[in-house]
Amino acid sequence: MSFVGKKYKLDKSENFDEYMKELGVGLVTRKMGNSLSPTVEVTLEGDTYTLTTTSTFKTSAISFKLGVExxxxxxxxxxxxxxxxxxxxxxxxxxxxxxxxxxxxxxTDNELITTLTIGNVKCVRVYKAV
Structure with a gap:
């Protein structure tokens, strides 16, 4: 789990606007979302992971245990x-x-490749390790 504790910054994004449209995200929010270059970090404490996404607009974190809803x-x-x-x-x-x-x-050693799928819409976002 070499990715734990590493930070990744968005480098490129493909089809993100279409993905947000499919989710029902409004035009203004989509424009803002498309302009951001968030940083993602995964940390682990015991058996609880925390995935933190930070941008100039918002910081969000989800904490979870593997396989637990x-x-x-x-x-x-x-x-x-x-x-x-x-x-x-x-x-x-x-x-x-x-x-x-x-x-x-x-x-990977140098990247985080995130593939988001909703219905028939697929978005790929590539983050570089920082």
């Missing part, structure tokens, strides 16, 4: 049930709610 308020304000599992260097998050979403975070 938890309540989450998403960055766009939706309330969902989430479960996160770890397979090698991939954290897979399933969000259940009005619009089920899958988020796969794949960690």
């Amino acid at each position: 938890f309540d989450e308020e998403t960055l766009d304000g939706r309330n969902v049930k989430s479960i996160i599992t770890l397979d090698g260097n991939k954290l897979t998050q399933e969000q259940k709610g009005d619009k089920p979403t899958t988020i796969v975070r794949e960690f």
Whole structure:
């Protein structure tokens, strides 16, 4: 788990606007979301992980135990049930709610590749280790 304690800053994003549209995010919020370059960090204390996303607009953190469902308020304000599992260097998050979403975070030595899928819309965001 070489990704624990590392920080990753957004480098490039593909199809993020379409992803936010599919979630029902309004135009102004989408424009703001597209202009941000957030930093992501994963920490681990005992068996509890914390995933923190920081931007100039907002900082959010979710704490979770692998394989245990938890309540989450998403960055766009939706309330969902989430479960996160770890397979090698991939954290897979399933969000259940009005619009089920899958988020796969794949960690390499120098990058975090996040693939967000809702329905037929897929978004890829690449973060570089800082």
